[in-house]
Amino acid sequence: MYTPSAPLNAKGHQAPLTSPASAPDSSSQVEAAEKMDWFAAWWPVVPVDQVDLLGLKLVVWADSQGRWHTLQDRCPH
Numbered sequence: 001m002y003t004p005s006a007p008l009n010a011k012g013h014q015a016p017l018t019s020p021a022s023a024p025d026s027s028s029q030v031e032a033a034e035k036m037d038w039f040a041a042w043w044p045v046v047p048v049d050q051v052d053l054l055g056l057k058l059v060v061w062a063d064s065q066g067r068w069h070t071l072q073d074r075c076p077h
Helices: 026-035
Strands: 056-062 068-072
Touching: none
Parallel strands: none
Antiparallel strands: 056 068
16 A cells, blocks of 8 residues: 655645755756747647547647657646
8 A cells, every 4th residue: 555755735746845955056047048948849739628639638749859749738736
């Protein structure tokens, strides 16, 4: 039987009990934000309510190398 090491929240997801040892360097966050091209990140091509397979809601995208990826469309929080 599985016994969670952390309490589950209202949605049944396990919440972490620890925080990171140190905060990321703010300069690296700024550099990452400057490199991110938000206009090239997501291109909606079909309404989300039409993307499913056998009743599973899916999110489909292509990465910068043109490889396609698929994940179940659900919030992990």
